[in-house]
Amino acid sequence: MIERREFYIDGAWVAPTASRDFTVINPSTEEPAAVISLGGEADTNAAVAAANRAFADWSTTAPDERIAIVERALEIYLRRKDEMGDLISLEMGAPRTMARRSQADECNIVDALAAARDFHWLRPTDPKTPGSMIAMEAIGTIGMITPWNWPISQVTLKVFPALLAGCTMVLKPSEYAPLDAMLLADILHEAGVPKGVFNLVNGDGEGVGTQLSRHPGIDMISFTGSTRAGIAITKAAADSLKRVSLELGGKGANIVFADADDRAVQRGVRHCFNNTGQSCNAPTRMLVERSIYDRAVETAREVAEATRVGPAHEEGPHIGPLVNERQFDRVQALIQKGIDEGARLVAGGVGRPEGLNRGFFVRPTVFADVVPGMTVEREEIFGPVLSMIPFDTEEEAIAIANDTPYGLTNYVQSQNGARRNRLARRLRSGMVEMNGKSRGAGAPFGGVKASGLAREGGVWGLEEYLTPKSISDWAAE
Known part of the structure; x- marks a missing residue:
């Protein structure tokens, strides 16, 4: 030691x-x-x-x-x-x-x-x-x-x-x-x-x-x-x-339009789960245009179930544990809160992943049909937990994305350049990332409001x- x-x-x-x-x-x-x-x-x-x-x-x-x-x-x-x-x-x-x-x-x-x-x-x-x-x-x-x-x-x-x-x-x-x-x-x-x-x-x-x-x-x-x-x-x-x-902190919205590229949902789920969800700029709220919503939920389920969880010393792509027992207990309680408030559990849930009975490991979790105002939609969970919300119009997506105390990073997935530019200016956050493209070297990191x-x-x-x-x-x- x-x-x-x-x-x-x-x-x-x-x-x-x-x-x-x-x-x-x-x-x-x-x-x-x-x-x-x-x-x-x-x-x-x-x-x-x-x-x-x-x-x-x-x-x-x-x-x-x-x-x-x-x-x-x-x-x-x-x-x-x-x-x-x-x-x-x-x-x-x-x-x-x-x-x-x-x-x-x-x-x-x-x-x-x-x-x-x-x-x-x-x-x-x-x-x-x-x-x-x-x-x-x-x-x-x-x-x-x-x-x-x-x-x-x-x-x-x-x-x-x-x-x-x-x-x-x-x-x-x-x-x-x-x-x-x-x-x-x-x-x-x-x-x-x-x-x-x-x-x-x-x-x-x-x-x-x-x-x-x-x-x-x-x-x-x-x-x-x-x-x-x-x-x-x-x-x-x-x-x-x-x-x-x-x-x-942050509670980033990832707005996925019907014209997004084929890998947008997979990319968003993996980004949410990266570092076991312990990132303030994680895209933890996925807002999906209704015409592709059911397919997106299925894709998110597949990605979550394929995400390997294991000890930090293991090789290969996987996510590790949460940092400590206090964080583990908090994330478990918030997952249970999502279930209790009526969000549809698509993948994961409470408890450790199968085969792991020691260590602060969490099951990669996806909630669908989340209603704005639910605890899992409002609070920064800081674990591998994704909340999925359908939307019908661009205006509705912007309203849901901005209806949060936080304002660190929001994300947009669309092939429509004019739409991307509109959303980049209207989303209330210190950063906006679009179509999986990273911000440039030297770009400032920071937020607005409670971020x-x-x-x-x-x-x-x-x-x-x-x-x-x-x-x-x-x-x-």
């Missing part, structure tokens, strides 16, 4: 001031996988103090110097990428192949570097006003709180733009999936990130998370997680007037950690 009880503070691994053990459970076996420590207020204070001390020097380094350090970090990351994926697979249950390929993907680091290389750190306000300039400067010390579902992906989406912006930081990764972030600390140390610039303190939300949110030495909180926790963090940060950046306030990735992700300073009578150099 892995034992990593120390925190990374001021350029070194240090013992907690008062050790409080926390056992990381392997969700495939329900057996202990690692032991870490949960930090206390003294640990948080030490990390914030180190970051504050480092800020003056780091924020005034030349951008090229920061870029060079991140480039070295990327080289080391690529060398240790498989190790990163294996840790993620162990701690949160992503299948090993998927964890190495997708969970541990380096794209966030690559995108952050691309944005920084082309970024204008000093720019004129107006060509007609000589000497009037805008300097884009680091906002300060950042408190980062990241989730367990895409652990290193969410960490790199915050840490590397903040480093390139000239910020210092204290990271609190999820206590359920902390090992990948601790490996990243080793990578950053080897890359030569100056001491105090990056700090890591493990802890839970009620402890270190709240301490960072309230801390007067923290200038900004960047949080990814549940909407409930995001609201609590915003309230905790209010007294110190921190900038708060939130990437929260949060953040825009992470690309130039927008860099600007999250910067503040503009207006300057007059700047002398030409």
Whole structure:
């Protein structure tokens, strides 16, 4: 079993001031996988103090110097990428192949570097006003709180733009999936990130998370997680007037028109089940034009029943367990709620898949004839559960899709370009993906309404950690 009880503070691994053990459970076996420590207020204070001390020097380094350090970090990351994926697979249950390929993907680091290389750190306000300039400067010390579902992906989406912006930081990764972030600390140390610039303190939300949110030495909180926790963090940060950046939950609608391509339904079901449904941007509501609805329901049933479920260490395409017992119990209760409220169970249901009597495994589940307002249609389940709803008109589909507290990602499947463009503008979400095409590199990730306030990735992700300073009578150099 892995034992990593120390925190990374001021350029070194240090013992907690008062050790409080926390056992990381392997969700495939329900057996202990690692032991870490949960930090206390003294640990948080030490990390914030180190970051504050480092800020003056780091924020005034030349951008090229920061870029060079991140480039070295990327080289080391690529060398240790498989190790990163294996840790993620162990701690949160992503299948090993998927964890190495997708969970541990380096794209966030690559995108952050691309944005920084082309970024204008000093720019004129107006060509007609000589000497009037805008300097884009680091906002300060950042408190980062990241989730367990895409652990290193969410960490790199915050840490590397903040480093390139000239910020210092204290990271609190999820206590359920902390090992990948601790490996990243080793990578950053080897890359030569100056001491105090990056700090890591493990802890839970009620402890270190709240301490960072309230801390007067923290200038900004960047949080990814549940909407409930995001609201609590915003309230905790209010007294110190921190900038708060939130990437929260989602309940994406996938609108499938009769003219969609032949693989649209299969693609949508697989996307919903990817990462065992533990993705905030999962297309968990499939809205299908009535003329093809019955066929779509049958296709969804076939895909669900063909989806293999198994331990994370198994090879081949499959989905793994949910992250922990609490999440397992919650998903089971919501599946039962769907049955109780009268949704038609097409595939899956409560209980573990056949042959799996240990581990937090869930049966890939499809509900048909879901009525807007049912619990499975409203709540973010965060498991492999799809709700299918028929619609008759484009207007009805838009109304159902927008009738949600969330607004992260919506999806459209249609060969009609004019229709796609109309829906892309009318769907209330931070992102719209159509016909299975990914958004471009550097496109911002984030939502509206209860899905949060953040825009992470690309130039927008860099600007999250910067503040503009207006300057007059700047002398030409």
